[in-house]
Amino acid sequence: MQLYSEHYVTVKAERFVNKVWCLDNSVGESLIENKLALPNGCFNLALITGNSIEVHTSKAKYQMNEGVYFCSQMTNKVLVNIHPKTKVTIIQLHTWALSMFPKYDLSNFTDSIIKIDATELPFKIQTNSNIEIVLNIINTYFETLSDLNSEKNTIEKICEIIRLREDEISVSEISTALKSSQRLLQIKFKTATGLTIKKYIQILKFRKSVDQMVNSDLEKLKLTDIALYNKYFDQSHFIKKFKDVTKTTPKTFDPDSYFLSHKR
Incomplete structure (x- = not known):
């Protein structure tokens, strides 16, 4: 059985959902330990069925038994141990997805995980649902949402500007493009994501660099090339x-120790 698999939503739903992984x-008899994940600028909603998993973030160790968990933005690598007879389905949400629900203030919520009541979700889902149902x-x-x-809100616009820009962009340039003050944009972004705009840009730059590095044998890139291409000083x-x-x-760095996105 394949431990890690990726599944993709429709084009319209992909506006808010990056993927489901x-x-x-579930049929294993032994602990799978010391698997790692890297920050990528997304939130994760984890549906756990069976026994449990352990997740170590830079802030705390979490024992996640059967249930539904909300995982904040991560700023450092995360270590995962998966117990036997356990399955985790993870809905990976784009950075701006939570900004569609303004009652949530995530200003001080990074590198953290909380268990939530499934009835609090805006959609009904069972932890043991198969991938087709999920x-x-x-x-x-999300198609309905x-x-x-149809109009993008401020957080989605900020992220779009950052993602479409080939070279690194400053908060000042973003504020000019959106005709808004830097302070107001920073407050809105931090409330909706837990990250500063600058930190979000750094995370995206880092993940892009890692993806290039992992595939450097194919692309014949050296570390210096990767560093300069992604606007590191050297x-x-x-x-x-x-x-x-x-x-x-x-x-x-050992890519086999990490859950890295498949090429689509």
């Missing part, structure tokens, strides 16, 4: 930032 140790529920809900909100600056997140150097 599964960690399946995708159907997610597609139906997209139809009801190779040493890139290595320092890399160690800040992964606690290892690019040369000793």
Whole structure:
């Protein structure tokens, strides 16, 4: 059985949902330990059935038994141990998805996980639902949400500007593009995501660099090329930032230890 798998939503639902991914140790007899995940600028909604998983963030260790969990933005690598007879289905939400629900203030909520009551979700879903049912529920809900909100809100516009810009952009340039004050944009973004705009830009830059590095054998890229291409000052600056997140150097980085996105 494949431990890690990725599944994709419809084009319309993809406005808010990056993908759905599964960690399946449901028929396993042994603990799968020391698997790692990197920050990528997304929120995760985890549906756990069976026994439990352990997740170590930079702030705390979480024992996640059967149930529904909301995972905040992560700023450092996360270690995961998956117990036997356990399956985790994870709905990965884009950065701006939570801004559609303004009652949530995430200003001080990063590198953290909370258990939530399934009845609090805006859609009805069972933790033991198979992937086809999960995708159907997610597609139906987020397609409707997209139809009801054809206009992008401020958070979605900020993220769109950052993602479409090939070179690094400043908060000042974003505020000019949106004709809004930097302070107001920073407050709105922090409330909706838990991150500063600058930190979000750094996370995206880091993940892009890692993806390039992992595939460097194919692209014939050197660390210096990756560093300069992604606007790090130089190779040493890139290595320092890399160690800040992964606690290892690019040369000793082992992709097989990580849950990294498949190429689509």
